[in-house]
Amino acid sequence: MKRLLSSLVAVAVALSFLASASFAKEIKVGVVWPITGLVAAFGQSAWKGAQLAHSMKPATKDGCKIKLILLDNKGMKLETANAVSKLITDNHVKAIIGAITSSNTMAGAPIAEKNHIPMITSSATNPLVTKGKKYISRACFIDPFQGKVAAKYIWNNLHAKKAAVMIERDQDYSVGLAHAFMNAYKKLGGKIVAVEFFQSTDQDYSAQISDLKSKNPDVIYMPSYYQELALFSRQARQYGLNQPIMAGDGAEAEALIKIGGKAVNGLTFTTHFDPHAAATPLTVTFVKAFEKKYKTSPDAMAALGADAYFILVNAINEAGGCKATPKKINYYVRHTKDFKGVTGVITINPKTGNAIKSAVIRKVKDGKFVYVTTVNP
């Protein structure tokens, strides 16, 4: 009896697999994002955005269904490379979305490039990611632009002449962005009065705060992630360091406000989008659907995840739906022009694969993210 039952189950499982695998007219798209590990928060957020985007546009014009296959890279480079390789050769995907961080994307990029599979990253902002690559593109701006925007804002709007920089030494994101900022700020005529270092595992910044107090800058630029920013702000305010703090896109997460409490009030940062300053009609519909489905506003990672998906679907459409070849898809991804995405109007430079788009400046006010301004490229 038991044996009969188990063989029945086996047959049924096999049948259901067959049913789901065959007949459907579909095109497979791989997604490589960290769902576990240290940067899981970003991957999970981006995945929410991409899933919602998928439910909004599950098929191309000619009725070709798009199937997303998500592989977790745990935020690790070797895993990213393996996942990209698996997606291409085992799952036969026509295009790949991912990864979140620049370094992981760079670990997977050579494989996509070698196999001529277009890869579009939602949020890798390091300039090196697409350098010299023909099949790697991105839906976000790059760090030098972001650093420049921050420097200009500090110089022109905050009228600050002396800045201090807090660098998270073991995060390439932080080091790269800080570097871009300092170059741009010095060019404008600003003075960097202090450069302090810390590490991701540090939770105590009291030593750096003491030093900053003695250097007395007008503003503190800290390109870091929300957790570090929140803890730093709390401690800074507690120890009487009250200068304004400016950050990059890593700041944006509900957790910043939850962890930072009152201390992060006034924290300003450059980012990719603001859900309440609609840039395009798609922004409005996406934000509405997102709030309905997940009961919270989308953050930049979710919006960028969705944009990576929308850009790709657009390109697949142009390339002929189910008949699209990776090469053609890549051509149309790279020739994305004035695409009205969630995060704004996106044009991708066919030569470099970098997105040309505006940056948004937001700040924390009374425990909420509010829109400050949009800076065009």
Add this chain to the structure above:
Amino acid sequence: MDLTIILQQLVNGVSLGSLYGLVAIGYTMVYGVIRLINFAHGDIMMVGMYFAFTGIAMMFLPWWAAFLLSMLASALVGVIVDRVAYKPLRNASRISALITAIGVSFFLENSFLVIYGGVPKAFPIPSVFNGAINIHSVIFPNIAIITPIVAIVFLLILLFILHKTKYGMAMRALSFDIDTVRIMGINVDLVISLVFALGSFLAALGGIFWAMRYPAINPLIGIMPGLKAFAAAVLGGIGSVTGAALGGFIIGVTEILVVALFPALAGYKDAFAFLFLIFVLLFKPTGILGEDLERGRF
């Protein structure tokens, strides 16, 4: 570098150090009794944080109830870990037990990652622990004053338990010779469970205060403090409860003072505890207050 800054860093260092100390006590007790580095001990600290977080933010308990329940629940987790994973290996080689301990550590980290997700949670700080006092521009955050006091109170309670109660004496006896104690008719497994319970209880306490000091918690948060607390336990002399607390103070204060006095070394901060560890092992393997390792006692 003026005096206020040094005083300020001292305040920070002492409260950080007492957290290391609380966690180090668990290491030292477990090692003293069953000669095992409980790699999962730092993760018990994380477990304590998440339990307290769940109590306050999701079950809306008053903070003291949430804290107490969390510490008791963490103690239970510690006991279960011992019963399920370590007890079957009591007579196996030490390497087997150590590998299992690493397995338990990964298990705790990843199951909490599955349950709570990787996004850091904001730890809700009860208002009692917020705020700060400013004395001659040296700032004493409330939490920095309360932490060392709490640590010392619990250290005294623990010393009382160890020296004045029947079970405490049994624990001390175990660290000399398990087999003899067993022959004397004492329920050895019960006593070992108690050791795990006490150690985990204090780790959770340390975790909760850690979370109030740095209110962003994630499932991997216990690793680093755990390792440093272990270094503290060795520095103080493994097997000695007072030594563990003292070792914690020393490592906490050094970490903060060195970074304050030599900002260029800030990047090397995480390596200090291990340099300490290596030097202690090379020149005084018994630590500050420890006796001969093979005759450990509390």
Add this chain to the structure above:
Amino acid sequence: MKIDRNNILTILAILVFFLFVWWGSNHLTAYAVRVWEDTLIFLMLSAGYNLINGVTGQFSLEPNGFVAIGAYVTAILILTPAQKESMFIIEPMVPWLANLHMSFLPALIIGGIVTAFVGFLLGFPVFRVRGDYLAIVTLGFGLTIRVVSNNTITITNGSLGLKGLPTYTNIWWCAVWAVIAMIVIMRIVDSAFGRAMKAVRDDEDAAIAMGINTLWIKQIAFVTAAFFEGVGGGLLASLITIISPTVFTFFLTFELLIIIVVGGLGSMTGTALATVVVVWGSELLRVVEQPMNIFGLHIPGIPGMRMVVFSILLIIMMIFAREGIMGQKEFSWDWIFNKIKGKRA
């Protein structure tokens, strides 16, 4: 080397193995080849790791540190001066390193030698302690390597890491090095040194009493392991094409630990089997993290489940099957022939 039955069979087996590699490199999918490359590199790493942990019985947690050293040295040597100049944007690289450039094989060997030398130096302080302390000190070493590589910006480019390494590593490099590592390590295990290592493992005090210089025996095991871990790091670096201080974390050591436990502490052939099982198993286990449709019933994927399964597996192995696949035994031709003869008799 004597030309006897066993050696001839071993040589034949290696030839068959290379035949399989040749077949695989032409017929397997790129993904399968890639996982085999991982497998072979991991085989080399875990064979070295087992020499120190299983054969010599010194519970050390060093691999991620050594792999990182090998990876950095190799990476620095195979990058062209022009690449290095464009990459070091924070501070320029120290000149004598910036202009070094060589081909892959010497770079790998130098990577191995440098790592072995670091292992040799590290051995003196760490082998003054035993057992649990050794574990925690070597764990601290791995962490220190990460801290140092983050801070020595003029050598390692700090957290930005080294990017765009040339991809020399292919299945042949991995296969040849894995075979070399297995042969060298198994010969050591079979030699007088190997017997001394086992003596140290089984009873260190007795080994001292017998006049064995335990420090040197441990050093031989440690340095050998370090060499192969360094070379493995070099291969990995060129395979991933990007290295930074966060690439080789304690997780790598954990994976290797699982492999040698599953294979049997002290058994090299067991390690080989276990490497295949664990590396491929972990790829196949991706299934548990993916949403499934069975009978139209939707089971959402549980991200992170893979690691939970892994750690439970390790704990269960340690409690119920501490011996692993092979225990301390080795697969040997004699054993097979005895089996066959035994059946006839």
